[in-house]
Amino acid sequence: MAKENKYTIQKITYLHQWTDHLFSFRITRDEGYKFIPGQFARLGVKKEDDTIVWRAYSIVSADYDEELEFYSIVVPDGEFTQRLKNLKINDEIYIDKTNYGLLTTDRFENGKDLWFLSTGTGLAPFISIMYDFSIWEQYDKVILVHGVREANELAYQDKINEFFTHEYYGDLVKDKLQYVKIVSRETFGADLYGRITTLIENGELEKFTNTPITIENSRIMICGNPQMVDDTRKCLGARGLTISKRANPGNMAVENLW
Ligand SMILES: Cc1cc2nc3c(=O)[nH]c(=O)nc-3n(C[C@H](O)[C@H](O)[C@H](O)COP(=O)(O)OP(=O)(O)OC[C@H]3O[C@@H](n4cnc5c(N)ncnc54)[C@H](O)[C@@H]3O)c2cc1C
Ligand SMILES: NC(=O)c1ccc[n+]([C@@H]2O[C@H](COP(=O)([O-])OP(=O)(O)OC[C@H]3O[C@@H](n4cnc5c(N)ncnc54)[C@H](OP(=O)(O)O)[C@@H]3O)[C@@H](O)[C@H]2O)c1
Structure with missing residues (x-):
């Protein structure tokens, strides 16, 4: 009997270019593909010699969407993205038929404020999580932070802002979401300027959001x-926040993109 493939073959249905090196x-x-918001898929493209090159891609879509959306960098000379x-x-x-990853909100217990700290395409999993109704029921505040080099890389602004007036999410979200x-490399088009780490260290992020980061309230x-992931983890670690583990729930869940 032929061995069943670990993957399925799907088709591209939509393309959107944000900048010369960012697209969705x-x-x-x-119909059998399942995932938890925050998880990533493994995508494959065929090479000229018919082998497949695979890479991890965070899913942007809601878990109930009919299609799957992804947000991608184009790396010069990148084997996959080229x-x-x-x-x-x-x-x-x-x-790949399997869903992967531990950047999911079930890592946390209690907590009042859910923070999403992202740079670049690291925004992707948080959009998927925002479509999860349970976070809006569970948390008092959801603070989405997106750090990029240049203002034109602030992708998905319309989709994020739509949550405030969305037919189904609007009432739940409007008093809770902060975006x-x-x-970091320009001085226009954003709310804050610099690196996320610096803005945590100098207190500007907490001041801007009017939300102190605390062991008790922050997830x-x-x-x-x-x-960035490492530096942020260290700077929050110095304030007593810990990585959340199943056996030992804490404050932080992290994922590196490379
Ligand atoms: C868990 C996980 C989730 C990921 N989700 C995404 C995603 O949603 N969108 C996405 O574009 N990529 C994502 N990546 C990265 C992705 O898997 C590939 O690395 C990326 O597509 C580039 O592939 P490549 O073969 O062209 O270059 P690679 O040979 O894989 O990478 C070459 C170099 O490019 C840089 N690089 C790679 N990925 C990125 C990136 N996303 N942003 C900035 N610089 C990068 C790094 O310096 C890296 O060393 C994810 C990676 C992991 C581990
Ligand atoms: N963005 C571009 O104009 C551009 C164009 C073509 C190709 N690329 C290539 O694409 C790759 C990724 O670029 P990217 O802009 O998506 O991702 P990036 O380099 O990770 O930058 C995204 C954001 O993360 C910040 N950051 C980086 N290291 C940090 C740290 N240790 N602590 C806190 N914040 C940190 C950056 O601040 P800083 O600005 O201070 O580093 C920037 O605000 C790079 O290899 C780049 O050469 C980028």
């Missing part, structure tokens, strides 16, 4: 540049 795409979703960027509508893409745009998810 959607693919068809196998091929991905050439795909057109109806082209084939491979997706903080941070730009903090961090995703993006690995050095």
Whole structure:
């Protein structure tokens, strides 16, 4: 009997270019494909020699969406993204049948304020989590922080702002969501300027959001540049916040993008 593939073959259904090195795409979703908001998929593209190159991609979509959306960088000379960027509508893409990752809110217990700290494409999993109704019931505040180099990289602003007036989410979200745009290499188009780490250390992020970061109230998810993840974790660790583990619930859940 032939061995069953670990993946399915899907089709590109939508492409949106944000900048010359950032774009989003959607693919068809196998009805058997399940994931928890915050998790990532493994996507594959075919190489010229017919082998497949695989990479991890955080899912942007709600868990109930019919298709799966992803938000991608284009890395100069990147083995995967130099091929991905050439795909057109109806082209084939491979997706591993398994869902992966621990950047999920079930890592946390209690807490009043849910923080999402992201840089670059690290924003992706947090959009998916925002479509999870349970977080709006559980937390008093949800603070989405997106840090990028330049203002034109602040992707998904419309989708995020739509939550405030959304037919189904609006009433739950409008008094709870805070969206903080941070730009590090320009001085226009954002709410705060500099690095997330600096803005935590100098207190500006807490001042801007009017929300102190505390062991008792804060549950903090961090995703993006690995050095940012590490530095943020250390600076919050110095204030007594800990990584949340199943056996030992704490304050932080983190994911590195490379
Ligand atoms: C858990 C997880 C989730 C991920 N989710 C996403 C996602 O949602 N969107 C996405 O674009 N990528 C994501 N990545 C990164 C992705 O898997 C690939 O690394 C990326 O597509 C580049 O592939 P590549 O072969 O072109 O370059 P690679 O050879 O994989 O990477 C080359 C270099 O490019 C840089 N780089 C790689 N990915 C990024 C990135 N996302 N942002 C900035 N610089 C980067 C790093 O310096 C890296 O060393 C994720 C990675 C992990 C581990
Ligand atoms: N953005 C571009 O204009 C551009 C264009 C083409 C290609 N690329 C390439 O794409 C790759 C990723 O670029 P990117 O801009 O998406 O991601 P990035 O380099 O991770 O930058 C995203 C944000 O994270 C911040 N950051 C980086 N390290 C940090 C740390 N240790 N602590 C706190 N914050 C930190 C950056 O601040 P800083 O600005 O202070 O570093 C920036 O605000 C790079 O290899 C780059 O060369 C980027």
